[in-house]
Structure formats: structure tokens, C-alpha cells
Amino acid sequence: MKDGEKLVIVGCSGSGGPAAMMAKKLMPSVDVTVIRKEEFFIVR
Amino acid sequence: MAGLVTSASIVVPDKMLEGAGITVVHDEVTAVDSQRKKVETSTGGTLAYDKLYLATGARSFVPPIEGSDLDGVLTLRGVPDAERIREVLDRSKNGKIVCIGAGFISMEVASLLAEKPGSAFAITVVELLDRPLPLMLDRDMAAFVKQYLEEKGLHILTGERVERLVGRNGKVVGVELASGVVLDADLVFMNVGVRPNVGLAQSIGLEMGRFGIKVNEFQETSDPDILAGGDCVEKINFLTGKPTPGQLRGPAVVQGRLAAKRLAGYSVAFPGVIDAGGCKMFDMTIAATGLTEERAAQEGIATVSAVVDSRSKHGMIPGVRPWKIKLVFNRDNQRLIGGQIVSYDIAPAREIDAVSAFILGGRTIAELTTFTSACNPDISSEPSAEPITIAAEQALQKIGR
Ligand SMILES: Cc1cc2nc3c(=O)[nH]c(=O)nc-3n(C[C@H](O)[C@H](O)[C@H](O)COP(=O)(O)OP(=O)(O)OC[C@H]3O[C@@H](n4cnc5c(N)ncnc54)[C@H](O)[C@@H]3O)c2cc1C
Numbered sequence: 295m296k297d298g299e300k301l302v303i304v305g306c307s308g309s310g311g312p313a314a315m316m317a318k319k320l321m322p323s324v325d326v327t328v329i330r331k332e333e334f335f336i337v338r
Numbered sequence: 339m340a341g342l343v344t345s346a347s348i349v350v351p352d353k354m355l356e357g358a359g360i361t362v363v364h365d366e367v368t369a370v371d372s373q374r375k376k377v378e379t380s381t382g383g384t385l386a387y388d389k390l391y392l393a394t395g396a397r398s399f400v401p402p403i404e405g406s407d408l409d410g411v412l413t414l415r416g417v418p419d420a421e422r423i424r425e426v427l428d429r430s431k432n433g434k435i436v437c438i439g440a441g442f443i444s445m446e447v448a449s450l451l452a453e454k455p456g457s458a459f460a461i462t463v464v465e466l467l468d469r470p471l472p473l474m475l476d477r478d479m480a481a482f483v484k485q486y487l488e489e490k491g492l493h494i495l496t497g498e499r500v501e502r503l504v505g506r507n508g509k510v511v512g513v514e515l516a517s518g519v520v521l522d523a524d525l526v527f528m529n530v531g532v533r534p535n536v537g538l539a540q541s542i543g544l545e546m547g548r549f550g551i552k553v554n555e556f557q558e559t560s561d562p563d564i565l566a567g568g569d570c571v572e573k574i575n576f577l578t579g580k581p582t583p584g585q586l587r588g589p590a591v592v593q594g595r596l597a598a599k600r601l602a603g604y605s606v607a608f609p610g611v612i613d614a615g616g617c618k619m620f621d622m623t624i625a626a627t628g629l630t631e632e633r634a635a636q637e638g639i640a641t642v643s644a645v646v647d648s649r650s651k652h653g654m655i656p657g658v659r660p661w662k663i664k665l666v667f668n669r670d671n672q673r674l675i676g677g678q679i680v681s682y683d684i685a686p687a688r689e690i691d692a693v694s695a696f697i698l699g700g701r702t703i704a705e706l707t708t709f710t711s712a713c714n715p716d717i718s719s720e721p722s723a724e725p726i727t728i729a730a731e732q733a734l735q736k737i738g739r
Contacts, residue, residue, distance in 0.1 A: 302391070303391045308393075308395070308591055308594070309567045312592075312598075313595065315355070316594065316598035317598035318358045320602035326359070328355060331364070331380075333364065
């Protein structure tokens with residue numbers, strides 16, 4: 295992805311959370327947003 | 339659910355994500371417009387994207403059995419379910435509980451309920467197949483588990499199909515089995531598997547597999563700007579090369595990171611799943627990876643296997659606990675394809691990761707006979723009793739030179 299581009303992640307549990315963290319780490323200038331429908335995002 | 343920790347303490351706080359510079363939105367995505375590349379949310383919000391990652395997970399599957407919508411019928415998926423269960427249990431200290439399904443979630447729930455301080459529930463587990471944990475364990479290994487759970491007071495009914503749930507005034511009061519037996523029940527836990535949340539993916543027209551969204555080894559879907567991973571996608575079994583659900587946390591985490599790496603320009607491929615998993619019931623820990631012998635037979639793979647007893651420490655050390663391992667090899671190419679551990683101590687169950695590594699590395703019977711483990715009186719069996727090598731030795735003798 296290029297600088298300033300937008301990554302949107304739907305779901306922020308087992309898979310969405312790590313995806314967001316890794317994306318931000320590898321691409322700090324990409325705009326990362328996670329959307330989840332509940333207050334707590336972890337299942338276990 | 340066990341009440342050992344608060345809900346808030348088991349979640350990764352938003353702070354962690356926000357601290358890393360990630361925007362967190364609490365809302366439900368109701369639609370994806372893949373032409374205009376934006377998502378819509380339940381509160382009327384719109385978010386534009388250049389790339390989208392779908393990690394919508396799975397939900398508990400409630401089979402279409404009469405009475406499954408009655409009060410007192412519960413499933414366990416997320417924190418809200420656990421809190422609902424706790425509320426119900428805090429109100430009743432005894433009573434009859436029926437757990438439908440003997441998979442790892444159901445068995446962990448049953449053992450937690452049996453151990454709940456100050457309570458005296460009569461707990462029955464009903465399983466359609468002929469043993470508890472049928473996807474993890476073969477019949478020989480499951481027999482030890484069944485016996486142990488029965489000694490702990492659980493009533494395990496295997497080979498029984500639930501016909502319907504019996505209700506009175508909208509509340510569950512019983513579970514009727516196909517055999518005609520009716521079990522009294524004040525509460526019913528239904529944990530018979532999960533189904534992927536693929537509604538959004540279907541609405542966009544993404545290609546679907548039998549077990550979820552179809553992705554390639556880089557988590558890319560049929561839309562070049564949409565990736566997906568975790569419980570909502572279909573996986574490929576590393577050993578059979580066939581589609582499989584693979585709905586476990588390990589693949590979900592790794593696929594999430596892998597998708598991010600792909601977007602950052604890396605080309606690391608997902609190797610497929612081996613369904614490595616574990617669970618703990620009372621003081622017994624079970625772990626399994628790869629194929630059971632039964633599953634291998636269904637796949638047409640001829641097997642040779644060995645079950646070996648071991649101990650958690652050297653025999654003379656106080657606190658030594660028994661454990662056993664089963665290794666399953668492909669008889670034709672002699673490669674390791676599965677492992678099952680039943681242990682009265684937690685630590686030995688971690689040897690399942692060595693088994694997984696050997697499976698992924700394609701190690702053979704002969705190669706495993708020369709495996710040397712890290713050994714110490716307090717942390718392992720004697721090297722002469724190291725069960726992976728012994729299982730390999732036994733398998734070697736079964737197949738001959
Ligand atoms: C009781 C229980 C015990 C378990 N124990 C183990 C275990 O010991 N080991 C193991 O490996 N696995 C275990 N699992 C399985 C493991 O939890 C899952 O495999 C893992 O959580 C999958 O992660 P995921 O991100 O794909 O999906 P999920 O964890 O289901 O997360 C999906 C997320 O997406 C959100 N979402 C979905 N749709 C939308 C939408 N339209 N808009 C916004 N948000 C949305 C959901 O609300 C959720 O936050 C267990 C599961 C359960 C239920």
C-alpha cells in the first residue's frame with residue numbers, strides 16, 4: 295500500500311487485531327481503521 | 339465464565355490499538371460497496387478504503403432442533419455470552435445441566451460448571467459420535483478421557499442424537515434423545531460447532547468455498563482490493579490439501595499478520611492448517627494436532643500408530659504425573675501426520691508443538707527415532723522414556739526395515 299492510503303479492517307478479534315497492529319508497524323503512513331460491533335473484541 | 343477474571347481484563351484494550359496510531363470504531367458494518375470502495379455502518383457512517391480486510395469471524399451454530407429457542411438454552415462464543423451464563427449460574431447453585439456436543443468448548447464448560455465453588459450441578463454431556471473430543475482424539479485416547487471425566491462426576495452419553503428440547507412455559511425442562519430417553523434439564527448448553535460470518539462477503543459477491551470465504555495463500559479474495567482471514571475464511575488442510583474450516587485462534591492471528599505483510603509487499607504464503615488445539619478439563623490437559631487415525635482412514639491414508647505412556651518428571655521426583663502420547667504416521671511415506679496427548683499435568687501437553695513442527699517439516703518414523711529432547715529431572719521424563727522417540731521406535735518395529 296502507498297503512503298496515505300486507507301486500510302479498513304472489519305472485525306477486531308483474533309484476526310482483525312493482529313492485522314491492524316502488523317499493518318501499522320510495517321506501513322506507519324497508511325491510515326488503519328478497525329471496526330468492530332461489540333465493546334469487547336476478544337473471544338478468548 | 340469461571341469467574342476467575344473480569345471481562346475487561348481479558349480483552350486487549352483500545353488503548354493498545356489507538357496508541358499504535360490505529361483508529362478504532364465501535365459499530366457494525368452493514369454494507370460494503372466494492373465499486374466505490376467504501377463501507378457503511380449501522381449508525382449511518384461511511385468509511386472509504388483502498389484495501390479492506392474482512393475478519394468477521396464465526397458464530398455458534400444452533401442446529402434446527404425443536405426447542406432450541408427456549409429460555410435456558412445457551413451457547414458460548416464471546417464475552418457477552420459468558421456474562422449471560424454467569425448471570426444464570428449465579429442465580430442457581432444446583433440443578434440439572436445438559437451440554438450438547440462433546441467438543442472442546444462443551445467439555446471445558448462442563449468441567450468449569452462441575453468445579454464451580456458452592457455449586458452442585460448434575461451435568462450430562464450428550465455426544466452424537468462415539469467418544470468425547472471426537473475431532474481431536476481417536477477412540478483409544480478418548481477412552482482415558484471419558485473414564486477420567488466420569489470419575490469426576492460428569493455423565494457422558496456418547497452415540498446419542500438429540501431429537502428435541504422439551505419446554506414448559508417457554509423454558510427448557512428436558513432433552514429428548516433419539517433413543518426415546520428424556521433427560522431432565524434446567525439449563526442446556528449447545529456447543530456443536532460454529533459457522534463463518536460471511537453475509538458481507540456474500541453481499542459483495544466474493545467467491546465462496548464450502549467452509550467460508552475463498553482466499554489464496556496470501557489471504558487475497560476474488561476482489562483484488564479485499565483480503566480476508568480467520569474464522570470467516572476457508573482454509574486448506576496442510577496434510578490433505580483439501581478445504582477445511584480450521585476455525586482456531588492460531589490461524590486467525592497468523593492470517594491477520596500475513597494479510598498485513600502482503601499489503602506491505604511481502605510474499606509470505608500461508609502453509610495450510612493442521613488443526614493444532616488444546617483444552618483443559620479439571621486437572622487433565624488434552625492437546626492434538628494433525629490427523630487422527632480415524633480421519634486419516636476417511637482420507638484413504640493407511641496409517642501406523644503407537645501410544646506411549648510417559649511422565650512429567652523423572653520417576654524419582656516428587657509430584658511426577660503421568661501423561662500419554664499417540665503418534666500417527668502415514669504408512670506409505672512414513673511421515674508423521676498426527677499426534678494426541680492426554681496429560682495429568684499441563685506442561686507435557688506443550689510437546690504437541692514439537693509434534694506440529696515435525697508434521698510441518700515432513701519428518702519420518704526413522705528420523706524421529708533419533709530425536710533428542712531437552713531433558714532435566716524436574717521438567718521432563720528421563721531421555722530413555724521420552725515418548726516421541728519411543729512411539730517412533732514402536733512404529734518402526736511395526737513396519738519393519
Ligand atoms: C469459548 C471459546 C473458546 C475457544 N478456545 C480456543 C482455544 O483454546 N484455542 C483456539 O485456538 N481457539 C479457540 N477458540 C476459537 C477462537 O476464538 C477463534 O478461532 C478466533 O477467535 C477467530 O478469530 P476471528 O478474528 O477470525 O473471529 P472472531 O473472534 O469471531 O471475531 C470476529 C470479530 O468480527 C466482528 N464482526 C463480525 N461482523 C462484523 C460486522 N459486520 N461489523 C463489525 N464487526 C463485525 C465480531 O463482532 C468480532 O469482534 C475458542 C472459541 C470459543 C467460542
